[in-house]
Amino acid sequence: MQLPPMDYLAPADLSEALAAKARLGDEAVWLAGGTDLLPRAKQGIAAARTVISLKHLAPELSGVRVQDGRITIGALTTLKAAGEHPELSRRLPGLRDALASIGAETLQQSVGTVGGNLCADTRCLYLNQSPAWRAGLAPCFKLGGEVCHPGGASADRCRSVCQSDGAVMLMALQAEAQVASPQGQRTVALDELYTGKGETPLALQADELLTGVSLELGDDPLGTAYHKLALRGALDYPLLSAAAALWLRDGVVSRVRVALGAVYAAPLVLIDAVAPLVGQEPTPERLAQAARKAGGHAEPFLVDNVGADLQWRKDMVRVVVARALEQAVQRAKGGA
C-alpha cells in the first residue's frame, strides 16, 4: 500500500518543532510512532502534506515522573516504558492494563507512545477503509460530506468513536494534557481536550503539540481498572471498554469516575450513573445499580460501526462498567 506524497521534517528539539508547526499550520501533522497516522494516510483520510517527525524529541518528552502525588508521563514515552514503570504500575494498575492492551507487545516497546494513543483519531468501519472501498459511497461528515453511513438517515453528525485504550483510562483518572506552542505551555483537562465531535475530535490548535499528560493521585486510596472487550488477545481495538477510577475513604467512596471507550468520539464519562456511589460504601448492589444506569446512558450513543453486533455492545456496557468498578474497589481496598 502506497503513501501519498508528503514532505518530511525531523526537527532537532521542541522549539524547532514548534516553530516548524507554527509555520506550516494545518498543512503539517505530527508523527510519533506512526501506527495511527500512517494507515490513515494510506487510506487517504489523513491530511498529511508534511509530517513533522518527533523522533529527536524523545529524550525531551519521554519518561514517567512521580512527584507530590502527581504522575506525569511524557508524550513520547513508549507504552511499555510507561506501563512497566514500577511506581506507575503499582499505583495505577488500570492504566498499566490499558496500555498493555494496545496493539501488540512489540509495538508497545518501539512505536506505540502514550501521546500518540491520546491523539489517535476516531475510528469507524465505514471510514478506515481504502479509497477504492469508499468509492461509490457519498463522503461522510468526517470527510467533509453530509452523511453518516452507519448512523443512518437521521444522523446529523459523525459517529466515529474513540478506541484509544489509554485515553479512556486517563479520562477516568481526570488527567490533564500538557500542550506546548511557540507561545508557551498550557494545561488542558482531557475533558476539554476531547471535543466529542467525530469530525474534529481534538481541541488542539494548529501550532500546538501534546507534550505530556499528568494526573493527581489524590490522598485517598485509589483503585483503577480497565475492562476491554475484544475478540483477540492482542492487535484489536476495543469493541467496548470501561475504565474506572475510584477513591475510598474509610470504606466509603470519596470520588469515582468511569469512562467508556468505543462508544463516542471522546472517552464517554458517565457522571450521573456513578454519582450516587459517592459517600456510600461500594456494595455489590450499588455498583450493579451504577452499571445498569451506565448502560442506559450509553446506549443512545452507540451505532453499528465497530466489528461486533450492536445489540451485544449495548448490552455489554452494564457488564464492563460493573467489572471495572468491582475491580477498582478491590484495588482501592488493597487487592490486586
Added chain:
Amino acid sequence: MSLAIKSQGLRMTVNGEPVELLVQPHETLLQVLRERLDLTGVKEGCGEGACGACTVLVDGLARRACLTLALEADGCSVLTVEGLADDQGLSIEQQAFIEAGAVQCGFCTPGMLLASHHLLEQNPRPDEAEIRRHLSGHICRCTGYAKIVEAVSNAAARKRGEEPS
C-alpha cells in the same frame, strides 16, 4: 504532487553494511528495503501494521517496516531476516525454527524470527505465556503457532547453553 517534494538523504546501516541513498519522504522502510536494496525477506502482508510480516529491528527494536517512513530510520541500524545468519551459519533461532517444524509457507517466518530474536535479546528465559504474548503481533495462518512457540523456547534454552527440554 510529488514533483514539488524534494528527495532527502538517508544513511543507515542495514545488516551491518552502511547504506546511503536518496529517498522520497513518503517512501516506507518496507519499500526501501524491498525495492531499493532487494531485501525481499521483508514481506508485505497487509500494509497496515496488523500482520507483522514486515517486522525488522531498528536499533534493536521491532518495527513494522510498512508503517515506518524510511527517513525515520536515518542514522539507525536495521536488521532484516537476511542479516540473522552470519558466516558461521544460521542463527540459533533460525536453526530452532527448522528443527521444530515451525516453518510452513514461510511468509510470516521473517517477522516471527525477528520478533523472536528481539524477545530473546531482552529476556533469555521467557516462559510460554511470555513467548505467546510477544509473538501476538504476528499472524501465522499455517501453524497454529504451537511449533513456533516450541522453537522459540528451544532457541532460548540453546542460547543459555542448555539443551531444550
Added chain:
Amino acid sequence: MSKQEWLIGTRMPRVDSEPKVRGEVQFTADIKLPRMLHAKVLRSPYPHARIKSIDTTAAAALPGVKAIMTGQDTAGVKWGVFRYTRDQQLLPVDRVRYVGEEVAAVAAVSPEIAAQALELIEVKYEPLPAVSDIWESMADGAPQLHDDHPNNINVHVAIEVGDVEEGFAKAHLVREDVFTAPEDSYFMTEPYAVVANPRPDGSLELWMPNAAPHQKAKALSNALVMPLNKVIVRKVAIGGAFGGRSDVFPAEFITAFLALKTRRPVKLVYTREENSVATRQGHALFTTIKTGVDAEGRVLARDITCYMDGGAYSSTGPIATSVPFLCMEQTYRLPAVRYNGYRVYTNKPIGGMIRIHGRAFAGGVDLQLDMMAQELGLDPLQVRLRNARQPGDTTPTGSYVQSCALSQCIQQAAEAAGWADKYGKLPPYHGIGLGTNSVQTGFPLGIRGGSQAMIKFNEDGGATVMSGVVDNGQGNDNMLVQIAAEVLGLDPGHIQLISADTEATANDPGAYSMIATFAGGNAVLAAAEDARRQIFEVAAEALEAHVDDLVAQDSKVFVAGAPDKGLPVGKVIRMALIQGRPVIGTGSFTPKVDHRREWLSNPAGQLSETFSFGASVAEVRVDPETGMVELLGLWLAQDCGRALNPMVVEGQFEGGAAMGGVGGMLREEHRWSDTPRCLNPTFLEYKVPLACDMPPIENIIVESMDPTGPFGAKEAGMSIAMSAAQAIIGAVSNAIGAPVYDYPLTPDRVLRAIRAKQDGEKQS
C-alpha cells in the same frame, strides 16, 4: 511395504525450511525482471451496474502508462470451472455484479503511476438493483444476476438414497433444526500477486500463488487462445492456500494480457483488501437438518436442505454445493438420506471452497446428534461410535471405504480429553464437546487427472525428481523428497526437486482438495521404485547377486546384510550409462474412481479412492455475562493413513485447529454494509487468531495404513480443521446447557443462546 522404512515416519526437517528462514525464497511479489511494468486494477464501486462507457483517454496520456485494458479488449472471454458454469467474464464487458469486480486495468512503469492512471479512467455506470442475501435473491421478481438461472439459483444438487420417509416413520425420535453462518475467509498471509513475462520464443511465463499450476495454465491457454505448452506456470514460493488458490482469477488473465500487449514483463500485486474481496471467500450457509434415530441413537434417516450464498459467479459451484454433504455422508452411516443443496447468486464477492467449508452444515449434524443423545439419555460419545463409518462400508452415494479408523479416533480423542470424567460432570458454563469429520482423499473432481513423476540421475549418484505437485506451505516439496529418498536410499540432500513448473513437469491435479500426497506422492513412489529396479538390475550383474536380494541405503546398493560389499549408487549410474541403459524412473498415479459420477447429473459411484477421518474434543468455559468463550483445550485425532512425517502432520493438525476451530468457530466472519460492501477485508478487522488465543493442543495420530496410499498415507489436517470446529460447537452448547445454532460462536451469538434458554425456563 515389506521392509521397515528408514526415513518415512521420521521427523525429518523440511527441505524447504532453510531457504525460508534465511528469507531467501522468492514469493511472487518478490520477483523483479528487467523492464518490468506494474499493473493496477480499477474495480466496481457498485454491487450491480451496467457499464455504459469507459473513457481511458486521459489515463493513456499520463506519462509512464504503457497499456490499458477494459472488457472491450477481451471479447468477453469467460471462466468457469465446468463448461456448464462458465458465467464469469474475466474482464466484464458491460455489467458488474459485486463491489470490487474488475472493470479496467493499467500497466505503467511504476505502481504509483498505475494507481494515478486508475483515477483518470472515467467509467459511466447505470446502477442496477442489487441483492445482498439469499432470501432476497431467490424471491420472485428479484433482480436476476444471470440469464437462465431463475430465482438466481446457480446450482441445485439433489441426492436421495434409501427410503427417507420410511426411516422417519420408524424412528424413535425425529428432530429438525436450522443452522447458519455468514461468509468466512482464507486470509493466507501472502496477498495474491501475478508476474507475467513474455519470452522471445512466443511463450509466456507466469508466477502466482497457486494450488495447481497445470490447471491455471490450462485455463489461461483457453482464455488467451495460446497453445498450452506456450503458457508456462513457474514454481514460486506460496504463502498459504487453504482452498483459496485453486480457482482461476481475472488477475492472471489481466496480467498476462497486459504483458502480451506491451511485450514486457508485468507484475500485479494485490492489496490485502483485494485479496479478500477479489479472489474468493467462503460461502454463507443456511442449513436445515432433519434426523430420525432409533432408541439407541442410530441414525435411520436424514433430510438436509442447504442454501449457500455463492456471490456473483459460479466458481466451483457444483463442487462447493456438494462437499459439505459428502463429508458428512462419509462420516456417519446413513441408511436413508435426502439432500437438496442450492447455491444462490447474490451481488457479493465470489464464494469458493475453504478449509472448513460448511461450518453450519457439519456443525449442525454433530450438534443435532448431541441434542438427540441428550433427549434419549445417551452419552454423545456412544452415539458417535454407534454411527461411525467403518472400513469396508459403502457410503450412501456409492463410495467403498477401503480404510477407516474413525472409531479409534473418537475413542482416543475422548480418552485423552478425559471425556468419561468430564461429560455431564463439569460445573455450569464449563463444557466438553466432540466433533467428527471425513474428507475425500484422491478426488479428481471431474476436472483433473492423475499425477506423473520422473527421476533422473547424475554420475555422482544424486537424483533429480520431477513432479507437478505444488507446495502451498503444507510441506509437499518435502513429502516428495522424503518418499524418493526413502526408496532410493539416498540422503534427502542428494535429491534435487523440480516441481510445479508446467514446462518441466508433467501433469498433476494440484495440491487442493486433499490429493497431493495420495496422487503426487504415489507417482513419485512409483517413479522411485522404477528407478530403483533399473539400478538393481545393473548392480545385480556387477555384484553377481539376485535383484530381489538387493537393498539401496546410504547411497549404496548391496546385498541385504552385506553393506560392506556394496556399490555406490554413483558407480551404478555410470555403469548404466556406459552399458547404454541409463537409469530414468517414471511413474504415475491416477485415483481409482467411477468416472461416470458427475456432480449434478449423476452423483453416484466411487467419488474418491479413499477417505480420511478425524475426531476432535474441545473443552471450554463460557462467561455467562458476556458470552465470551475461553478454550481450555483441544484433543485432535486423525486417521491420516500413515504419518509420513509426524512433525509435518502435527503442523497440519495445529494449523487446522487454529483456522477451523479457534478462528473459524469462535471469531471469523465477514461483516457487510447494506450496499453490500465487505466491512472487514483486512487483518485488523477480520479476526484470524493469534498465538495468545490458542489453547493447549494434544495431537493424536491414528494410522489405518491405507492399502493404496503411499506407504499407507492419506491426507493430514483437513478432518481436524473441520472436526475441531464441530467439537467447539458441542462444547459451548454443553457449557451453556442449550444449543447454539448460529456460527461462528462470537459472544453475541452465545449470549443470545443463553438468554433464549433463560427465557424458555422462565416461561415453563
